Amino acid sequence: MTIASDLSEQGFPLPPEPDLTPAEVVKRAESIAPTLVKRQAETEQRTYYAEDTHQAFSDAGFYRILVPRRYGGYEFDIETFFRVVMALARGCPSTGWMYCLGASHALVAATFFGERAQAELFRTGEFIAPTTVVPSGSAEQDGNGDWIVSGSWPYSSGAPYSTHSIHHTLVFPSPEEPPLPMMFVAPRQTYRVLDDWGQELGLKGTGSQTVTFQNARIPSYFAVPGMHLSEAQVTESTPGRALHGNPQYGGGPLGFMMLESAALAVGMAQGALDAYGELMRSRTTLLPPVRGRAEDVDYQFWYGEAAGLIDTAEAAVSGAARRWRELAEKGPAWTTREADLRITGVCRHAIKLAWRAVESYLFPTAGSSSVRHGERIERVWRDMSMQHTHAGLSVLVPTVATRELALTRFTSAEENP
Known part of the structure; x- marks a missing residue:
């Protein structure tokens, strides 16, 4: 059919x-x-x-x-x-x-x-929404249960053509209780996109502007109090799995976010390898015997090492995405926090492999004229360097998430299915 x-x-x-x-x-x-x-x-x-x-x-x-x-x-x-x-x-x-x-x-x-x-x-059939996970701003309920949101959320990648945006804030159930995270989605007409991106080291064209709200009314059904996306649990099913009958709308959220970053890292590294391959065909060695780089054993080694690292990273991302889907298809009980953290770990190492290919082999051996500002390999190096400043990749995943994997494994009351 x-x-x-x-x-x-x-x-x-x-x-x-x-x-x-x-x-x-x-x-x-x-x-x-x-x-x-x-x-x-x-x-x-x-x-x-x-x-x-x-x-x-x-x-x-x-x-x-x-x-x-x-x-x-x-x-x-x-x-x-x-x-x-x-x-x-x-x-x-x-x-x-x-x-x-x-x-x-x-x-x-x-x-x-x-x-x-x-x-x-989804009424138009298309959906573009930058999403940030660091809680910011403020949200208070009005008398009808809707939320009045104010504040700014920087690093909202994809904002210029966004139809919506998804963010987190903290809400206070009562003066005596600690604040809780809340995820909310907002239609485009409720926020402004500031012109404040482009001065960073890399990823200058990612549309990662700040999204700002001023007393915006968010309907109650556009908010999920008590939820933080990176820590969300899906073992008891999700609204989407029940509504659509498709297990992928019940997969691990942290693993999916890390798959985003890993797929981007692999794609960027592949672009750098493409540019290096062009240099292999068009440039010669510096020292005698002068020959085409493609004929030189050192350049052959550098290219081969980088290609192997990038291919391994790509295979890891593909395998992790397939594993993510297979776990979701087995049922909610299979998408445990431990399983989500394991996929996260695979993605972290895929990013490291892609970065190693560029940073250790392609960038330093391409030649100074090939890494001037605006050259393709130079741009990839800047962009991947900028990716490594992402708090999730540089702080959360290699420290908190890595420790949590071990804690989850060895302090769980039951073995995972």
């Missing part, structure tokens, strides 16, 4: 291309990626990718990959989504980052919010 007939029989709206396949959407990303390479500088200068690129992504169906079918999305699996992310990041790291951290959160919205909220969130 085709997707089109399956949807029409259930009474759901059809997406623009009802018979689009995962293979075709990946092929489209791989075709678009080379066109992004020559636009890297303008993307950094603008601080986000161009309007015509945004339109091309929309036309290709990229913003519907993870949107549920009942709302006109394609509901493809996460492996398909991350293959698209890797392809785009390979062409332009900033573009891939901005796309990923906007479009990926359709899965978050479809997992943790109820049917009433989702009917509004």
